[in-house]
Amino acid sequence: MFRKVLVANRGEIAVRIIRACQELGIPTVAVYSEPDRLALHVRYADEAYYIGPAPATESYLRMDRIIQVAKEAGADAIHPGYGFLAENADFAQACRDAGITFIGPPPEAIRAMGDKVQARRTMMAAGVPVVPGTAEGITDEEALAAAETLGYPILVKAAAGGGGKGMRTVHSPEELPRALAAARREAKAAFGDDRVYLEKLIHPARHVEIQILADEHGHVIHLGERECSIQRRHQKLLEEAPSTAVDSDLRRRMGEVAVRAAQAVGYTNAGTVEFLLGPDGNFYFLEMNTRLQVEHPVTEMVTGVDIVKEQLFVAAGRTLRWRQEDIRMKGWAIECRITAEDPFNNFLPTGGKVTYLHEPSGPGVRVDSSLYGGMEVSLHYDPMVAKLIVWGETREEAILRMRRALEEYRIGGVRTSIPFHIQVMHNDAFIAGRLDTRFVERLFAEPNTLPREPQVVAVAAALIQRERERRTAIRLKPHRRLPSPWRWAARLEAVRP
Numbered sequence: 180m181f182r183k184v185l186v187a188n189r190g191e192i193a194v195r196i197i198r199a200c201q202e203l204g205i206p207t208v209a210v211y212s213e214p215d216r217l218a219l220h221v222r223y224a225d226e227a228y229y230i231g232p233a234p235a236t237e238s239y240l241r242m243d244r245i246i247q248v249a250k251e252a253g254a255d256a257i258h259p260g261y262g263f264l265a266e267n268a269d270f271a272q273a274c275r276d277a278g279i280t281f282i283g284p285p286p287e288a289i290r291a292m293g294d295k296v297q298a299r300r301t302m303m304a305a306g307v308p309v310v311p312g313t314a315e316g317i318t319d320e321e322a323l324a325a326a327e328t329l330g331y332p333i334l335v336k337a338a339a340g341g342g343g344k345g346m347r348t349v350h351s352p353e354e355l356p357r358a359l360a361a362a363r364r365e366a367k368a369a370f371g372d373d374r375v376y377l378e379k380l381i382h383p384a385r386h387v388e389i390q391i392l393a394d395e396h397g398h399v400i401h402l403g404e405r406e407c408s409i410q411r412r413h414q415k416l417l418e419e420a421p422s423t424a425v426d427s428d429l430r431r432r433m434g435e436v437a438v439r440a441a442q443a444v445g446y447t448n449a450g451t452v453e454f455l456l457g458p459d460g461n462f463y464f465l466e467m468n469t470r471l472q473v474e475h476p477v478t479e480m481v482t483g484v485d486i487v488k489e490q491l492f493v494a495a496g497r498t499l500r501w502r503q504e505d506i507r508m509k510g511w512a513i514e515c516r517i518t519a520e521d522p523f524n525n526f527l528p529t530g531g532k533v534t535y536l537h538e539p540s541g542p543g544v545r546v547d548s549s550l551y552g553g554m555e556v557s558l559h560y561d562p563m564v565a566k567l568i569v570w571g572e573t574r575e576e577a578i579l580r581m582r583r584a585l586e587e588y589r590i591g592g593v594r595t596s597i598p599f600h601i602q603v604m605h606n607d608a609f610i611a612g613r614l615d616t617r618f619v620e621r622l623f624a625e626p627n628t629l630p631r632e633p634q635v636v637a638v639a640a641a642l643i644q645r646e647r648e649r650r651t652a653i654r655l656k657p658h659r660r661l662p663s664p665w666r667w668a669a670r671l672e673a674v675r676p
Contacts, residue, residue, distance in 0.1 A: 180495050181205055181256040181280065185249045186220065188260030189239065190549040191565055192471070193220035196258050199487040208252045210245060212238035214557040219549050226252055233559045239263045242270045246277050256280040256494060262561060265470040266293055282494040284448050284469045291444040292467040296338045296376050302464045305443035307436055310381060310455060310463040316374035319359050326355055329379045335359055337366035338374035343413025345369060348380060381463065383615035385456040386410065387422050388468075389437035390478045392489055393447045394499045401434035402478050402486075403508045407453075408614040409603065411526065416596070416619065417603060418474035419513045420481050423574070423612030424456060433462055440467060449475075449490050473516065473566070476547060480512035480570040510570055511577040515585065515600040517548075517565040519556045522599035530558040535591030539584035543570040543577075556593050564595070574612070578604055 184200050185208040186193045197207045197220060209224035213232050221227040228248045231238035238244075240263060249257055257274055259265040259282070268289040274281040283289075292298045296315045303309055313325050316338050326333050326349070335358050337345025345366030347358035359375060367373040386407040393399040406422035407415050425433070437452035444467075451472045453465040475486045484501060492500065520526040533554045538546045548565035550556075556564060569584055571577030582604045588597055603609050606622060 181254075181491070183208060183225075183252065183254040183256075184282070184491070185210065185245070185252065185254040185257045186224065186260065187239070187245050187257050187264055188262070189215055189218060189220060189560065190563070191547045192260040192262075192473075194223055194549055195547055196260060196487055197223045199485065199491065203488065203491060205491070208248065208254050210239070210248055212559075214555070214559055217554070219551060219554075228252065233557070235263065235560065242267070242273050246273055246279065249279055250277070254279070256282055256491075258282040258490070259470065261470050261473055266468070268293060280494050282448070282490050283471075284446050284450060288444045288446045289469045292446075292469050294339055295336060295466060296374070298466060299376075299464075301443055302440055305439055307440050307443070307464045308462065310378045310465065312378035313376045316376055319356065322359055322375075322377055323352065323355060325377050326352065329377060332380040332382065334378045334380050335362040335375050336378055337362060337370060337372070338376055339370040339372040340366055345375065346413055381455045381457050383458055383617065384408075385422070385424055385614060386415075386453065386465070386616055387425065387433070387456045387462070388451050388453040388472075389433055390472070390475065390486070391437050391441050391446070391450050391452060392484075392486070392493070392499060392501070393441050393450070394493045395447050395496060396498050398499045399438045399441050399446070400499065400501060400503045400506065401437050402482050402484055402506055404430060404433060405472075405474055405477055406614065407474065408616050409609075409618050410616060411619045415474065415516065417513065417515050417600065418477055419511065419574075419577070420477040421508050421511070422456075423614070429460065429462075436462075436464075440464065448493050449486050473563070474514055476545060476566060476568045477512040477514045480545070480568060481508045481510055482506055483509075510572050511574040512568060512570045513577050513581050514566055514568045515581065516563050516596070517567055517588070517590075517600075518562040518596045519564050519593050520562050520596055521594045522596050526596070528558055528562045529594045530556050531593045532556075533590060533592050535589060537587065537589040538565075539567065539587035541584070543580055544584050545569070550590065564593075567600075578610060 183206045186196045187210060200207045207224045209220050209227040210230045211218060211221045211227055230244045231241055257279055264270040266289055268286040271281040271286040271289055291301055299309050311329060332348060332350045335347040335349060345362045347362045349355050349358045362375050363373040388405050388407055390402040391399060404422050404425050405418050405420045407418045409417040440452050441450060449471055451468040454462040455465050456462045479486055519529050521529050533550055533552055536550055536552045545568040546565060550564050567584055569577055569580040571580050585597055585601050
């Protein structure tokens with residue numbers, strides 16, 4: 180196993196990786212920017228090194244600085260987490276060149292799947308079903324002709340993109356030129372590459388993904404599916420495993436295709452193959468995320484597989500400890516991404532100081548968090564500050580448990596997405612499992628849901644909390660003793676016939 184692991188990330192995922200290393204007896208190294216000097220991952224790691232000011236381009240995206248720190252600290256492996264450098268093939272190659280193990284797939288696999296156009300070509304060659312669309316980056320004139328062939332509505336997508344960046348939905352020929360220009364601008368700014376391609380919009384569709392694990396000895400398995408249809412602007416907000424739309428036969432077929440996709444690019448370590456599932460039961464390759472996913476805990480909860488530890492074992496050259504026949508999905512898990520955003524104001528990112536924090540607990544409840552009381556939530560990075568995950572024997576129990584956990588969750592000083600998640604847990608369509616990628620749009624379109632005035636919501640929440648305290652608190656008056664319960668028991672005994 181490794182002598183020391185550097186975690187090239189921040190927030191809850193850095194804490195998650197550090198904990199896994201600690202349980203395996205591996206010393207850890209944290210890196211941090213100026214706003215993160217008091218962050219939780221800095222406190223938990225065995226060592227911590229400053230790498231730059233707040234902007235990610237000057238800190239968490241500094242490949243040279245991170246590798247330099249790894250050498251100074253004596254770390255022989257780097258775990259990138261997700262985001263930042265996690266899917267950067269150049270960083271994986273730089274680690275290899277420096278003699279440091281990159282805990283993730285080889286750079287060749289990252290390159291093959293990172294370019295969405297190339298990934299589509301690779302998948303088609305491997306016999307993996309893909310969404311109908313153009314096979315490579317196209318000009319505006321070619322896009323107009325291709326759109327007529329595909330039929331509207333269509334999606335304009337960035338060739339080097341992901342996470343909803345450089346993506347536009349187009350419903351008519353008149354909208355296409357403007358959408359192409361906007362997608363190209365956004366893709367250029369986010370990825371330094373303005374190439375785009377077109378895909379037929381599958382609607383209504385579910386976003387279902389398959390978790391895979393692969394070692395360096397040719398073994399590839401899948402850990403079942405995750406339902407990720409609840410998303411806004413192509414950003415996931417809530418995930419669950421398994422999916423209400425997937426039975427054992429469909430799970431087997433999707434899993435086999437995901438394994439084939441991984442084998443086609445010589446994939447190793449943990450990864451996720453994402454699919455669109457149509458209303459007719461047909462599924463199509465969407466993309467492959469060559470890293471640990473944000474939503475990996477729901478798979479861990481239903482399979483019992485610690486995916487981060489498996490990443491470490493595989494990167495160290497070990498054979499997978501699991502065979503496909505060992506994987507069984509038990510119960511149901513749901514994850515809510517807790518973000519520092521105002522759901523009543525178009526999910527505007529919020530910052531501020533955490534003045535109060537109470538995290539839920541109890542049977543089947545897990546909190547992956549980077550928060551603590553007194554912490555400053557920065558606006559420089561992704562707004563997700565925690566993940567709340569619950570497990571239940573059935574989906575119904577998981578929903579009820581999530582309701583209870585969300586009601587217990589208290590974060591003072593910062594507006595969060597918790598009220599939105601409570602709304603989802605009480606939504607009839609969600610409870611019935613009627614999901615697709617337009618779920619959130621319909622939720623916000625419903626009357627009397629998610630009121631837009633945060634002041635009204637804040638007052639209502641305060642009144643509800645006050646009423647709960649009034650009903651449940653024992654209020655003691657000064658210099659007055661409570662009556663003894665034994666005295667009341669004696670009186671009851673005396674009046675019994």
